[in-house]
Every structure is written in C-alpha cells, then in structure tokens.
Amino acid sequence: MEIINFDIVMLVVMIASSIWVFFMISGYGGVIGTSFKTIGWGAIFLAGSHIFEELAHKFITSEISQTYGLLYHSIELVGFLMIIFGLRMLVKK
Numbered sequence: 001m002e003i004i005n006f007d008i009v010m011l012v013v014m015i016a017s018s019i020w021v022f023f024m025i026s027g028y029g030g031v032i033g034t035s036f037k038t039i040g041w042g043a044i045f046l047a048g049s050h051i052f053e054e055l056a057h058k059f060i061t062s063e064i065s066q067t068y069g070l071l072y073h074s075i076e077l078v079g080f081l082m083i084i085f086g087l088r089m090l091v092k093k
Contacts, residue, residue, distance in 0.1 A: 011051055018043040031089060038086030045079030 022040035027033075049072055056068040 007054060011047075011054060014050060015047045018047040035086045035089035038089065039083050040086075042079045042082030042084075042086060045075060045082060049073075049075035049079060 018040075021043050022037075025033075025036035025040050028036050052068075052075060053072045056072065060068055
C-alpha cells in the first residue's frame with residue numbers, strides 16, 4: 001500500500017471515529033452533556049484540520065502555502081481549545 005493511500009485511509013478512519021465519538025456522547029444532558037459535546041466538536045475540528053492539511057499539500061502551490069499553514073494551525077488550535085474547555089467544564093462539575 002502506498003503512503004498516499006495509507007494517509008487517505010487513516011484520514012477517513014480519523015473522521016469516522018471523531019463523528020462516532022460525537023454521536024456517542026451527544027445523548028447526555030446537563031453540564032456533563034455540554035462538556036462532552038464540546039469535546040466531541042473539538043475532535044471533529046482536529047480531524048477537519050488534518051484533512052485540510054492533506055488537501056492543501058496536494059493541491060496548493062508553495063507560494064501561498066504559508067497562508068494555508070496558518071489556517072491549518074488555527075483550526076487545530078480551535079479544536080484543542082474546545083477539548084480543553086470541555087474538560088474544564090467536566091472537572092468543575
């Protein structure tokens with residue numbers, strides 16, 4: 001299996017698992033449910049940022065790659081912050 005095909009397979013697995021995590025924890029209510037949903041959205045943002053990175057490396061020229069690198073890291077930062085805030089809500093309860 002080539003590296004490119006393996007990357008695509010792993011990205012599909014990552015997105016599927018992040019969506020699965022989100023649907024598994026979305027049934028809880030209250031503060032715990034809100035914190036779980038925030039963590040789930042963070043996981044989806046992280047998976048989306050990795051897909052964006054892979055697509056950017058394949059289709060974008062090097063002239064504007066710094067802009068897309070900044071956008072990728074910004075999306076990833078939002079995902080990590082959502083996970084952190086979700087865990088903080090969970091710990092406070």
